[in-house]
Amino acid sequence: MTEVTLDVATEIIEAAETHVGDSDVPPMCIAVMDEGANLVGFHRMDGALLASIDIAQNKAYTAVSLQLDTETVHEVSQPGESLYGIGETNDGRIITFGGGFPLEDDDGTVVGGVGVSGGSVDEDVEVAQAGLEAFETD
Numbered sequence: 001m002t003e004v005t006l007d008v009a010t011e012i013i014e015a016a017e018t019h020v021g022d023s024d025v026p027p028m029c030i031a032v033m034d035e036g037a038n039l040v041g042f043h044r045m046d047g048a049l050l051a052s053i054d055i056a057q058n059k060a061y062t063a064v065s066l067q068l069d070t071e072t073v074h075e076v077s078q079p080g081e082s083l084y085g086i087g088e089t090n091d092g093r094i095i096t097f098g099g100g101f102p103l104e105d106d107d108g109t110v111v112g113g114v115g116v117s118g119g120s121v122d123e124d125v126e127v128a129q130a131g132l133e134a135f136e137t138d
Contacts, residue, residue: 002105004034004112008135009041012103012114015134016127017045028118028127029056032103035111037064045118052117058093059100059115059128065090067110070100071125099124101132 002008009032016030027045029052034040037060044053059070066073066086076083077096087096098121103112114135116128 002103002111004032004040004103006040008032008112008138011134011138012131013041013043016114016116016131017043019127019130020045023126025123025127026119028116028124029053030127030131031056031060031115032131033057033060033064033113033115035064037061037113040112048118055095055117056099056115059095059117059124060113061090061093061100061115062095063100063102063113063115064110066094067102069098069102070095070115071098074098097121099128101128103132103135 012032013030020028027048029044029048032041062070074096077086087094100115102110105111114128114131116124
């Protein structure tokens with residue numbers, strides 16, 4: 001089982017930050033949590049929105065605690081869907097828009113999560129995917 005250590009979190013954060021530097025997306029907040037939804041690593045780039053601090057961490061929390069990416073959570077939390085209203089649970093920590101991904105080991109077990117905030121939903125997803133790819137290739 002892959003453990004999300006500080007070294008692993010740092011690699012994920014660096015990959016996400018490098019992607020920001022290589023693209024036209026705004027400064028981001030990047031959060032990495034372990035399988036218990038404990039914050040292992042966090043980085044707020046210079047100029048990133050203050051609100052994005054909590055949002056990034058809550059996206060990582062959502063990905064770990066629901067074992068789903070936050071885009072999927074968005075889809076299943078719409079009116080009439082199976083998880084409608086879930087965004088009101090867990091003291092409002094469940095995020096229902098993209099930018100958070102569970103981190104899975106080779107067996108598909110969720111061992112952590114990454115959350116990114118600071119841009120549009122599409123930009124957040126793009127940057128979070130860069131971090132996810134670094135984890136998956138390690």
